[in-house]
Amino acid sequence: MSDAMILNAEARKDVGKGASRRLRRADLVPAIIYGGEQEPVQVTMEGKAIRKALESEGFYSQILTLVVEGKNQQVILKDIQRHPAKEFAMHLDFMRVEASQAITTHVPLHFLNEEACKGVKDQGGAITHARVEVEVRCLPGNLPEFIEVDMADIELGGHVHLSDLKLPEGVELVALSLGEDHDLDVASVQATRATKDDEAAEGGEE
The missing domain is CATH 2.170.120.20 (Ribosomal protein L25, C-terminal domain)
Structure with a gap:
């Protein structure tokens, strides 16, 4: 397994279509982290960082490290919603992984x-x-x-x-x-x- 890609994310409380549109206008991408024994967490990620990550083959298939409020979480990308015409990422789904669980x-x-x-x-x-x-x-x-x-x-x-x-x-x-x-x-x-x-x-x- 290659070295994990590290990405920063910030927890967010405002959800919904209106909030998501405001985030995208600020070049932020909404995402969710779920799985494991923890509750799902809504986060935002920098659009520039995501665009760069999307160019890497490993982003779609490898273990990623998300840093959320100073804490590292190991995840894999499970789903990506793209704009139907412009192909940029509109929303990302990440699933937590545990070392002992397949x-x-x-x-x-x-x-x-x-x-x-x-x-x-x-x-x-x-x-x-x-x-x-x-x-x-x-x-x-x-x-x-x-x-x-x-x-x-x-x-x-x-x-x-x-x-x-x-x-x-x-x-x-x-x-x-x-x-x-x-x-x-x-x-x-x-x-x-x-x-x-x-x-x-x-x-x-x-």
Whole structure:
């Protein structure tokens, strides 16, 4: 697990749509922290800090540290509401995490050796990504920053399934816990139109 991102937040008492609009005009983002044995807490966060955090892949999948009135809280981002047209954050939901309690969250996939992939380099295919993240369950201390998918040996027509992924110790895929019929595609190497045309031409010559 990578070092936790640290963000500051201030507790707030004024809630509602009107209050939220006033906060956004002041470049503040309303948020809520919930979960654990504590009551939910309404907070505000600086818009500039949130915009910067949104550019980081880890903000969406890693353990975050929120500093609220001088106290650190370990959380993960559970939901983000964006403006439908401008895409900026309008509201954030954070869930508290405890070191001894397993969490369920999404982790990004990093695809390796795509240009060197056998099905692409030697057989003229193209890689199709069926998903770019997976849902995992693990203790907070075992949460990986990402999961690698090595495409080097995948041939034309080949597939990478969830069961093919190499997971860190203590991490399980939620889908696989539901049964073999949930062993979904992660990526595949498919023939391109040019490849099909070449094959058709070769067949005609024969």
